[in-house]
Amino acid sequence: MEPDHTTASPADFRRRLLGWYRRRKRDLPWRRTSDPYAIWISEIMLQQTTVGAVIPHYKRWLKTFPGVGALAAAPLRKVLKAWEGLGYYARARNLHAAAKVFVKRYGRRIPDHYETLRSIPGFGPYTAAAVLSLAFGKPVPVLEANVRRVMMRLLGLHGRADGRHDKAISARLEALIARRSPGDFNQAMMELGALVCRARSPLCAACPIHAFCAAFAAGEQEIIPHPKKVSYRKIEAVVAIIEDGRRILIQKRPETGLLAGLWEFPGGKMRPGESRRQALVREVREETGAEISAPRFFLTVDHSYTKFQVKLHAFRCGLKTAPEKRGGARLRWVRLRDLGAYPSPSGSAKIIRRLENEAGISGARP
């Protein structure tokens, strides 16, 4: 007889979930290892980024920084460069800072204790739980977006998936988690959310735990959780690719705030009523003190950040007057072939790739 969601036993739930996971799980590189370092890197990369996008980054990263020691010893610029394309650069800075702590305080080992991990840069509750369960086999449930959605539906909890039910969900997960294979249990819950209990159009007929699901029993799987409104701010900006013979002018962003410490082309947001060229002349003058000459449109790139979408119009140009010293060390003239070595925001990186392609430069990027 099929169990129902009101009488289901944790053992039965686990058996069905884990059986499904072992048959259906995707073969992903970080699932072939129990190395805490590799698992930690994969978990940080997977936050807010798709599996497909992470795989090549993960493989490259492990070649560049094969362990905690190599990561701790690398200069920050190299770490940020290797992170390029994954966004949220604070995560790369935290990886670097945490690696230094592991080397200095823990003999290059990643500790297997929850409170200790939580005291280390970048180890929130999710990352600590993932590393402890996947690498060390500790029964600590992970609670991330996929698991939250699955559990809200399983328990029939209405409202937005904004953390308001996390206490109840955590208590239920504590009771459900498999003591013998907690890593597989956590992976199975996340995999179920990614493949079956999807945000839209969940595949309930193929779900191994539908008999346990309150939302399914009530026909409410499409309205739990309630959708959240996403509103992106749209920004239009211009940047100048200022060329002086064989070199291009780039500038470093401030060390704090959005995209901290990354390198980009001078430019900025257009003001209402301004033409692209007017904005370009004004922005370059404000940022560098230089006057540009003969701006020629090069390309437009679109990029989405967490809360805004940017349309970036790039112009190639020369100089009428040189940049002033007021930019100090923030400004740098760089040969095109060396531009790829500077960590830059995704919009600028797209422009650099196009410049490299047009100049027949390849292999400059990691």
Ligand code: SF4
């Ligand atoms: S039955 Fe449907 S809503 Fe419930 S957990 Fe499975 S896929 Fe999600």
